[in-house]
Amino acid sequence: MSEKQLCTQCGEREGVVTLNRIEGGTVRTDHLCAKCAAEKGIQTADAVADTPLGGLLAALGTDLSPTPASGAGEATACPGCGATLTDFRESGHLGCDLCYTTFAEPLEELLRRLHGSAHHVGTSYSPPDAPDRSIEETTDSLRERLKQAVDREAFELAAELRDRLRERE
């Protein structure tokens, strides 16, 4: 584990971005503070940590905004977790497994750019016959998710969760 490093550029602030470069056959490591990194057009550690896809998502820009025909608009919330495409663009992370179905079309394009393919050809998997739904479907967890949905103002999801709660009660 390396100790804290000062910014290689300004020598004043703490380096938060580590840059490994191969130059003339040797590996050179630079540490940059957030300010110097930003000046060089590099994202700060915070931004990188939050969005590992940062650069790519930014580069995709409007590409990730689906066309009206795709059915999933910018404000469409995932029925599983309430996440929107805007959430994904900001965080670089999907909210739950249903996000992959909800945002399938814009995701396909992104996956092609990331992996050169949008189709899994590896091991196939079927979940156990009688999946234990105790995690997602306990009354407590439904209540908790309902509260979160209301806090986030994801009212469509909240309505669905409320219906599921009523069914149980």
Place this chain on the structure above:
Amino acid sequence: MIDLSLLPDGGLRWLEASGPGSHLVLSTRIRLARNLARQPFERRMSAGERQRVLAKVQAAAANSDVLRDAVALRLDTLDLVDRRLLLERHLISRELARLERSESEPQGGALLLHGSTAVMVNEEDHLRLQSLESGVDLERAWQQVKVVDTELGQRLAFAFHPQFGYLTSCPTNVGTGLRASVLIHLPGLVLTKEINKALHGLTKVGLTYRGLYGEGSEVVGNFFQLSNQTTLGKSEEELLEDLGRIIRHVMTMEERARQVLLRDAPTVLEDKVWRAFGLLKYARSLGFEEAMNLLSGVRLGASLGLIKNVSMYTLNKLLVFTQPAHLCAVAGEELPEDAVVIRRADYVRRTLDEEVSRARRAEGGSA
């Protein structure tokens, strides 16, 4: 502090230097990212949901043949030094270790460890299954982690999509969820300035390289982690084959570079190697990066047979035990940086002295 005697071999079997190609390769790791179906991914989970996922995984593990006797460590009950210790042993990721003060406690985060296989719970994905082997052994690592995957997949409903495969929090891991990485020592290529050529074009074949601690870490001591970058569109076997082919190629290049150095600049090489040995053997203060670079020199000397009395196992052990949290663990207290550099030099000196005298005794005994 954490009681590492709870772990059968301290989770350090990968240090043995017993696997194939151990003179160049420290370890092979394969991890599979898995999530539970119909459950928010890690970043959108509440504290209660994290605990329930953990309970579920623990129950499945207890019912499985392979993880029944696994040691379980709850990361939210461990202090910072202990989490750092597990990171230094390559047993948990930076994400799970949450080392920055600004980061919240890893709630519901856990490590299940059994032999060379482990499961991280509530990391970026609900589950990260992994196997860690000594040397370059993709096949063995794959067989090991596959057993864990099969057993847990029969007891838990993993999130899987017919088109996208195993679903992950970050789309960079979707599909197979597989990341295989090989930690390789390439001083010959760095010294002959061929490293650029060797690593050039890795991304074109879906591979990448990183430093000692994976994503975002520095390259120190000429240790490179080579791994697959893409996880979708190829089968697990294809991904491993592609990585294996490149590793063999890079290993051949490294061997060739070392032969060139021995042939064209033997004195320069010997001088470099023995200077490194001398500094490690007599220094009274050693920074981390300095120690890593000197250990790299001694490692090169030992694998070329120039330094005869130091084993790869001891050098591997030095790499791990000279890290800050390990030095603090041995001291039994948190140490300031100016004390760490002194302890590091002490530890290295003592270990090398013991190793050299053991080798001398063995020579004397056999004479």
